[in-house]
Amino acid sequence: MLNLSLKLNKRDFEYDIYSLIRAFYPGSTIKIWYEGEEEPIGDYSYQYLVEYEESSITFLVFDQNHEISRSITRISGQADRRERKNYVKKLVYKALVKITGRELPWGDLTGIRPSKIVMGLLEDGKTNLEAASLMRDTYSISPEKTALAITVANREREILKKINYKDGYSLYVGIPFCPSICLYCSFGSHPIDQWSYMVEPYLDALCRELKYIASKMRGRPCDTIYIGGGTPTTLSPDQLERLLKLIQSEFPMEEVSEFTVEAGRPDTITREKLEVLRDYPVTRISINPQTMNQETLDLIGRRHTVEDIVSKYQLAREMGFDNINMDLIVGLPGEHKEHAAHTLERIKLLNPDSMTVHSLALKRAARLNLFKDKYKEISFENSQEIMQMTADSAREMKMDPYYLYRQKDIAGNFENVGYAKLDKEGIYNILIMEEKQTIMAAGAGASTKFVFQNGKRTIRAENVKDIKNYVERIDEMLERKEAGIKELSTQ
Numbered sequence: 001m002l003n004l005s006l007k008l009n010k011r012d013f014e015y016d017i018y019s020l021i022r023a024f025y026p027g028s029t030i031k032i033w034y035e036g037e038e039e040p041i042g043d044y045s046y047q048y049l050v051e052y053e054e055s056s057i058t059f060l061v062f063d064q065n066h067e068i069s070r071s072i073t074r075i076s077g078q079a080d081r082r083e084r085k086n087y088v089k090k091l092v093y094k095a096l097v098k099i100t101g102r103e104l105p106w107g108d109l110t111g112i113r114p115s116k117i118v119m120g121l122l123e124d125g126k127t128n129l130e131a132a133s134l135m136r137d138t139y140s141i142s143p144e145k146t147a148l149a150i151t152v153a154n155r156e157r158e159i160l161k162k163i164n165y166k167d168g169y170s171l172y173v174g175i176p177f178c179p180s181i182c183l184y185c186s187f188g189s190h191p192i193d194q195w196s197y198m199v200e201p202y203l204d205a206l207c208r209e210l211k212y213i214a215s216k217m218r219g220r221p222c223d224t225i226y227i228g229g230g231t232p233t234t235l236s237p238d239q240l241e242r243l244l245k246l247i248q249s250e251f252p253m254e255e256v257s258e259f260t261v262e263a264g265r266p267d268t269i270t271r272e273k274l275e276v277l278r279d280y281p282v283t284r285i286s287i288n289p290q291t292m293n294q295e296t297l298d299l300i301g302r303r304h305t306v307e308d309i310v311s312k313y314q315l316a317r318e319m320g321f322d323n324i325n326m327d328l329i330v331g332l333p334g335e336h337k338e339h340a341a342h343t344l345e346r347i348k349l350l351n352p353d354s355m356t357v358h359s360l361a362l363k364r365a366a367r368l369n370l371f372k373d374k375y376k377e378i379s380f381e382n383s384q385e386i387m388q389m390t391a392d393s394a395r396e397m398k399m400d401p402y403y404l405y406r407q408k409d410i411a412g413n414f415e416n417v418g419y420a421k422l423d424k425e426g427i428y429n430i431l432i433m434e435e436k437q438t439i440m441a442a443g444a445g446a447s448t449k450f451v452f453q454n455g456k457r458t459i460r461a462e463n464v465k466d467i468k469n470y471v472e473r474i475d476e477m478l479e480r481k482e483a484g485i486k487e488l489s490t491q
């Protein structure tokens with residue numbers, strides 16, 4: 001992991017330049033500083049300098065002793081902000097490709113929604129071929145990733161034809177408790193054994209927020225509901241019942257096309273809890289192995305066995321759940337191609353209805369990052385070969401890719417892909433990723449996103465993450481949504 005420094009003469013496009021450098025040097029620390037500031041003292045492997053002028057941009061790279069690269073691009077005086085941003089990114093990307101001898105699968109694309117860009121092009125009347133060549137020319141995306149983005153955008157368009165999403169909204173409900181905290185977790189979930197005394201007050205506040213949302217959104221169809229977290233099945237059967245009963249009584253269930261409950265951790269699943277879910281119109285659940293290698297499960301702090309995953313999955317099947325998703329993570333600490341192959345073989349035997357493959361993202365708040373010295377001997381491996389293995393396994397299970405997104409600091413600069421069998425897709429995932437409709441979100445750390453003009457403009461209303469703060473300041477969480485709700489009512 002390298003120590004890098006980046007000097008800028010303007011604040012424009014700082015995030016994009018930073019993200020591109022990070023993508024070439026994952027896990028590195030980058031000190032950003034500006035012209036006019038005192039030079040930071042440190043032992044930097046590389047120093048980058050961006051000089052951004054009205055008609056040109058210069059990108060300089062120094063190693064510890066010398067200038068090793070200098071590139072300049074001229075900018076047309078007519079270029080708007082978006083075009084200028086593309087000039088900067090292209091310049092930086094090409095210089096880094098030359099220095100490292102490596103291209104990135106998603107080229108200089110720093111955004112997290114590649115398929116949203118493709119969908120926009122298709123909606124504007126471009127053909128698949130035109131959209132593909134625009135993606136390649138604008139962002140230098142590899143042919144494989146261009147094909148993936150085009151495939152996903154087309155499937156999403158087909159799936160969205162099934163619902164009248166333009167008039168409706170979706171509901172997200174967050175349960176921020178888990179049986180233990182995974183090494184890579186950045187969601188701010190809370191270990192239930194230490195926080196059990198806060199569950200009832202939390203549910204009181206959550207129910208208030210849900211009632212508020214239901215009353216303000218009355219008259220609009222609620223297309224999908226997603227209870228996530230955390231791990232919702234950390235709640236006791238009675239607590240789960242209380243939550244589901246309230247949702248059923250407050251929201252127009254006859255219009256809900258999909259109702260997902262994450263039962264992510266097998267160590268929280270019991271027959272009694274699955275019976276509660278079955279008593280309500282829950283249509284889809286997610287049981288998330290992440291890996292089928294016991295050593296890795298132990299290392300990442302999941303506190304359950306591979307056999308727990310198998311037995312809880314089989315129990316859910318026996319009880320009639322006919323739409324089960326499984327989440328996997330590739331690039332977990334200590335895992336190589338052989339581990340991924342083993343996980344995929346075991347998943348194929350289970351034959352879930354959908355599978356979401358995440359590339360590990362080293363988030364700043366995760367324990368894995370906070371204690372990186374402790375884990376520095378452990379390797380993190382992800383590659384196009386592993387990504388291809390996951391795609392091949394999905395195909396063998398008769399699943400096709402249906403949604404796609406990228407994250408900051410994602411291993412190998414790859415992507416997260418949702419694969420599903422026909423009619424088993426998670427529509428909520430598409431709606432949120434493609435910013436197709438408003439997502440009303442309730443719970444600590446939940447983020448409501450009001451969507452206007454078919455995703456061209458969004459406003460967020462964030463809830464506080466801390467559970468005690470959330471409970472104490474619940475009125476303020478409701479107030480934070482008021483401006484968005486008011487604007488929505490004028491649409």
Ligand code: SF4
Pocket residue numbers: 177178180181182184185186187189229230231264265
């Ligand atoms: S199960 Fe998910 S939310 Fe819970 S600690 Fe692990 S990664 Fe975080």
